[in-house]
Amino acid sequence: MPVEPRPLSAETIMSLRRAAQAGGPAGTRAKIILLAHQGRTDVAIAAELGIARQTVARWRRRFEAAADGVVPDGTGVLADAPRSGRPPVPEIPVLLATATAPPEGGRSAAGLAARLGLSAATVRRVWRRWGVVVHRDRIRSESGVLAGEIERFGGLYLNGGDGAFAYWLRTGRPATGPADAGTFEPMLALLDAADSRDECFPERRDLEFEQFLDQLLPARPDGTVLRVVVSDPAMTDSDVIMPWLARPDVRIGPPPSAGWAIFLAAVIAAELGPGTGAAAGTRIADRVERLRRSAPDGREPIRWIA
Structure with missing residues (x-):
């Protein structure tokens, strides 16, 4: 019945x-x-x-x-x-706390661990994963993902299973302060409406990606380079994209060690700052990644420029 x-x-x-x-x-x-x-x-x-x-x-x-x-x-x-076993490492909170650690005694792994209620070994493990180097007068990361290294978020691109996001990496003086929480609201509205978008031709995938890159450059802040993190290295394997790889003001490639989605979450978290960054960054990145994995090939790309 x-x-x-x-x-x-x-x-x-x-x-x-x-x-x-x-x-x-x-x-x-x-x-x-x-x-x-x-x-x-x-x-x-x-x-x-x-x-x-x-x-x-x-x-x-x-x-x-x-x-x-x-x-x-x-x-x-x-x-x-949630499964039993070792709990997940709170990577994004460690990155946010590292970027805002005070010079006096707070920049050691032990000092940061005490602030976060973690072990010093856990903090060092996050630092190694993200290439974080801590000095008395400066903190930097090989991945370019710390607040103070990021000037602002640049844009998001999704085309079927392909994904890319861009942000402006500060090359000189420290970046400006945290962004407003409403920065990403237009992007979320676009993602919510994604199911109604028309189809496109798969053979235009590299041209669509190049158009995304072209639209980013006019918004470049002074003293920055454009960092574009792609979900699949094959996205750069195209005669159309090859010239972009040689540009000194653009860095394109996959995330160095962390997965694409957690790297996106870390960048958004750094943009929003310690107050709301960790939760908001993870929530937005999860939403983006689910849409990327579920989107059929041939759908019109989702392209958002901040």
């Missing part, structure tokens, strides 16, 4: 569809809820997805127990629960 579907908001249905497109365990759970919303039985859903009926029933119960199942940013009851 068909099951009466539970009413779902349009926002929740969109979040479920994106999770289903992204695949993985959470994607299967999202498919369960979407099929249930169509009135399908547990047995029918299990047969279609090739999973146990008990699994279908369990996730339907968990979803029903939640207020609306999925919150607007796509996380919630269908996400994987």
Whole structure:
């Protein structure tokens, strides 16, 4: 007998569809809820997805127990629960605290660890991962990701599975202060409307990426170079992009060690500063990465210039 579907908001249905497109365990759970919303039985859903009926029933119960199942940013009851073992290293808070550490006793790994409630070994591990070098009179990073090194965020580009983001790296004096929290609101509005965008021709991918780079340069602040971090090194393997790699005022390449999404989160966090940076940077980067992974090839690129 068909099951009466539970009413779902349009926002929740969109979040479920994106999770289903992204695949993985959470994607299967999202498919369960979407099929249930169509009135399908547990047995029918299990047969279609090739999973146990008990699994279908369990996730339907968990979803029903939640207020609306999925919150607007796509996380919630269908996400994987935290796993046991060593907790994740709070890399972004360490980077933010490092950039703002006082010279007197606060720039040692031990001093920073005491401020954050971490071990000195954890702080040193983050420093090694991001190439952070701490001196008495200066703190710098090989990755160019610390507040004070970043002048401001430049733009975001998504084209199917390809992603790139740009920021202006200060080459001389320290950068200006933190950005306003509303800096990224137009970008988030564009991401929310991404499903309605038209398709484009895949053979234009390198030309679309070059257009993104062309649009960035007029906004270049004095005393900066343009840093563009790509999700896949193959994005630069094009005759169209090759001239950009030789420019002294542009640096294009993949993240040096951290993943693309966490690198994006770290840049946004540095832009916004210690107050809201860590949480906002991670939230925005997760949203961008889910959209990048779920977007089909051939969709018109998402291009935002700050």
